[in-house]
Amino acid sequence: MIRRIAALLLLLMNLIQGDEAEVGAADDQTHPAPRDAPVAGCGPLLTNIAPTPRPLRHILFDFVRAHGRTTRAEMGRALGISAASVSAATSDLISEGLLRETPIPPTPESPPPRSSRGRPPVELQVAAEAHHVIGMKLGDQRHTAVLSDFAGRRIAEARLATRPNRKSAAILIAEARALMDHLLTGQGMVRADISCVGVGMAGMVDFTTGDVPWSPMLDSPGTALRARFESAFGLPTFLDNDANLLTLAELWFGGGRSKSDFAVVTIEHGVGMGLVLFNQLYRGARGVGMELGHTKVQLDGALCRCGKRGCLEAYVADYALAREAATALDQHASLSESPLALLEELFAEARRGNEAALSIFRRAGRYLALGLSNVAQIFDPEVIILAGGRMQYDYLYAQEVLAEMQAMTLTGARTPVRIDIHAWGDLVWAQGAVAMALGALTERLLAVPSIRGSAA
Numbered sequence: 001m002i003r004r005i006a007a008l009l010l011l012l013m014n015l016i017q018g019d020e021a022e023v024g025a026a027d028d029q030t031h032p033a034p035r036d037a038p039v040a041g042c043g044p045l046l047t048n049i050a051p052t053p054r055p056l057r058h059i060l061f062d063f064v065r066a067h068g069r070t071t072r073a074e075m076g077r078a079l080g081i082s083a084a085s086v087s088a089a090t091s092d093l094i095s096e097g098l099l100r101e102t103p104i105p106p107t108p109e110s111p112p113p114r115s116s117r118g119r120p121p122v123e124l125q126v127a128a129e130a131h132h133v134i135g136m137k138l139g140d141q142r143h144t145a146v147l148s149d150f151a152g153r154r155i156a157e158a159r160l161a162t163r164p165n166r167k168s169a170a171i172l173i174a175e176a177r178a179l180m181d182h183l184l185t186g187q188g189m190v191r192a193d194i195s196c197v198g199v200g201m202a203g204m205v206d207f208t209t210g211d212v213p214w215s216p217m218l219d220s221p222g223t224a225l226r227a228r229f230e231s232a233f234g235l236p237t238f239l240d241n242d243a244n245l246l247t248l249a250e251l252w253f254g255g256g257r258s259k260s261d262f263a264v265v266t267i268e269h270g271v272g273m274g275l276v277l278f279n280q281l282y283r284g285a286r287g288v289g290m291e292l293g294h295t296k297v298q299l300d301g302a303l304c305r306c307g308k309r310g311c312l313e314a315y316v317a318d319y320a321l322a323r324e325a326a327t328a329l330d331q332h333a334s335l336s337e338s339p340l341a342l343l344e345e346l347f348a349e350a351r352r353g354n355e356a357a358l359s360i361f362r363r364a365g366r367y368l369a370l371g372l373s374n375v376a377q378i379f380d381p382e383v384i385i386l387a388g389g390r391m392q393y394d395y396l397y398a399q400e401v402l403a404e405m406q407a408m409t410l411t412g413a414r415t416p417v418r419i420d421i422h423a424w425g426d427l428v429w430a431q432g433a434v435a436m437a438l439g440a441l442t443e444r445l446l447a448v449p450s451i452r453g454s455a456a
C-alpha cells in the first residue's frame with residue numbers, strides 16, 4: 001500500500017515537472033493550430049502509387065487530406081478518375097461525416113465563378129472535428145504527447161518527466177495513462193472523445209503483434225504490450241518503434257511528403273532507421289527490421305547496450321560518446337553526471353579545441369559515415385534524412401564525415417545520395433505517432449468499400 005502511494009506521489013511530481021517543461025517547443029517545425037484555422041493538408045502526397053490496392057474512397061480521402069482542400073474536378077484530373085466515380089465516392093464520404101463541402105473563398109484576383117444554375121462552387125476538406133487522435137512518444141528522459149484532429153492539426157501537447165532507468169511495463173503504462181489524462185483534462189475532453197492512440201518507444205517493436213521483445217526502457221520483454229496499453233486506455237492503440245515514428249513524421253508533415261523512396265536515420269539515445277518505399281513506411285516481414293544501430297561495424301568490438309558487441313550504436317549513440325567522455329574529461333566530469341550532461345560538456349570542450357574531445361566526435365562521425373554508406377549501398381534511397389536530438393552535435397555530420405561516407409559508397413556514374421539534416425524539436429516523435437494513429441484510423445474507417453465505392 002505504501003509503495004502504491006509512493007508511486008502515485010512520484011507520478012504526481014512528474015506531472016508537475018512536465019507542466020514546468022511545457023514551454024520550449026519553439027524549435028519544432030510544426031505548431032498547434034487554432035481549431036478554426038484553415039486546413040493546410042498533411043499526409044503522403046503521392047496517394048496513388050501505393051503498391052497495395054485500396055478502395056477508391058480511401059484514395060480520394062487521402063488526396064483531400066494531403067492537399068488540405070481540393071475540388072472534385074482537381075481530384076479527377078490528378079488521379080485520372082471519371083467525374084461520376086469521384087462524385088459517387090465523395091458523396092458517400094460526406095454522408096458518413098468524413099469529408100465536407102465548403103464554399104471556395106473568393107480572392108480579389110478570382111471572384112467566385114458560378115455554375116449555370118447559380119450554385120456557388122465548392123471544395124472538399126476533411127471534417128476535422130469528426131475524430132481526434134493522440135500520438136505519444138515514451139522516452140527515457142520524458143514522455144511527450146500530442147492531441148490532433150482528423151485533419152492532422154495539432155490541438156494540444158503535453159510532456160511528462162520520467163526517470164531514465166529501466167522500468168516495468170506496468171509503470172510505463174501508468175505513466176502513459178497519466179500523461180494522456182493530463183493532456184485531455186487541459187482540453188476539457190475525456191478518453192471517449194478519442195478514436196485512436198499511437199504510441200512509440202525505443203527498442204524492437206513488432207507492429208503487427210504489439211510485442212516488444214527488447215527495449216532499453218523495459219526491465220523485461222513486453223509481451224502483448226500493445227494489448228496492455230489498449231486495455232489501460234480503453235481505446236484502440238497502435239505501437240511502433242520510435243525511429244518509425246520519426247519517419248512517419250517526415251512522410252506526413254516533413255520533407256518526405258512528396259518522396260517515393262527515402263530513409264531516415266535517427267541519432268538519439270540509440271541509432272535508429274526508418275525506410276519509406278512507394279511513399280509508404282516499410283516495416284519488414286515481422287515488424288522488427290531497420291535496426292541500423294545494431295548492424296555490426298566491428299567484429300568483437302565495443303559492447304552495445306543490446307548485449308552484443310560491435311554494433312554501430314556502440315560507437316555513435318550518446319551513451320557511447322558519454323562512455324568515452326568520462327575519460328577525456330577526467331578532471332571535470334563526475335561519474336554521477338547524466339550521459340546528457342557529460343555529452344554537453346564534451347561538446348563544449350570540442351568547441352574549445354580540446355583534441356581528446358574532438359577525436360571522440362570524429363571517430364563517431366567516421367562510424368556514422370560507415371553506417372550511412374551501408375544504407376545508401378543497400379537501399380539506394382532518393383535521400384537520407386539525418387534527424388534526432390543529437391543533430392546539434394554537428395561534428396557527427398561535418399563535411400569530412402559526409403565526404404567519407406560518399407567515398408565509401410560505390411555509385412558508379414550516378415549522383416551520390418543526398419543527405420538532409422533535420423533538427424526537429426522533441427514533439428516530432430509524438431507528431432509521428434499522430435500520423436500512425438491517423439493512418440490506422442483511416443484504414444479502419446475506409447477499408448470496407450461502401451455500396452457505391454469501387455475498388456481502384
Ligand SMILES: [Zn+2]
Nearest residue numbers: 294304306311
Ligand atoms: Zn546492439
